[in-house]
Amino acid sequence: MEGNKLQRQAACMRNALFDQGYLDEQFIQLEDLQDEANPNFVEEVVKLFYSDSARFIRNIDLTLNNSPSDFVKLDNIMHQFKGSSSSIGAKKVKQRCTQFQEYCKIGNFEGCMRTFQEVKQEHAALKKKIESYLQVARQAR
């Protein structure tokens, strides 16, 4: 593919991520921190997010399997997960994290279970889209 086409494709994919609400303006902050001296900053942060958040997901899964539910612990783990999501601009993931925390606060186990599935879904959906975008953006450079 010509460089031009790749750049247009990358721009298109990037716009879609914002338009469809997957990313918010915090992602632009990350992009602004990328330069010639740090050409892969965005990719590095995203990779770090996914390796780090796998840990949170595992811990929440384990904690949800314990009975009785430790809602304080669940809320604490999710607080950290939400923080990381917020730092990379993962808008939909962050929204689901907030919902999960709300169910924790009222001790609603069913709500937690359901919302956690949604967190995982959004987390996985973003991963696919953002990795595809970053790959094309890299090729287009």
Added chain:
Amino acid sequence: MQFHVLAVDDSVIDRKLIERLLKTSSYQVTVVDSGVKALEYLGLVDDEIANTNTDSNPISTIKNHHEVEVNLIITDYCMPGINGYDLLRKIKESTTLKNIPVVIMSSENIPSRINNCLEQGAEEFFLKPVKQSDVNKLKPHLMRGKGKENQPNFVVNKRKPMAECLSPDRIRTKYNYI
């Protein structure tokens, strides 16, 4: 002159972010992942050990008078173990470290938390995710800190009434909950 900032955060993502943000301002950056490690780096833990342990190793006492100079400390609030507020308090209670400006970061906009930190001597309170515009606010605090070093008998200044010394952004934060 180059300023040296110590950043403290238990989140690996936020550590990477704050490091990069600080480096864009050409600051020298040291990043640690806990309040305990921050205290060790600042030599405070050695202080306590040296004071309580009568047969303390001379080397650990020498370590108190560290060559490392820190011009500003920026720390997350929510951390396991010693949180940002405790770290702030220990720094302000230390004769050697109390003049180092401290900035707190938090993902939660809780007015009482913000006010407590500012009352305890924090220069700024940044809401996460921290942005470039936040980091740009550090310069005056760093400049002021450098000035104080040249006055060894500097007396702790009386704090002005809160409203007088808050920047517009902080006032905005303070009144958000009304």
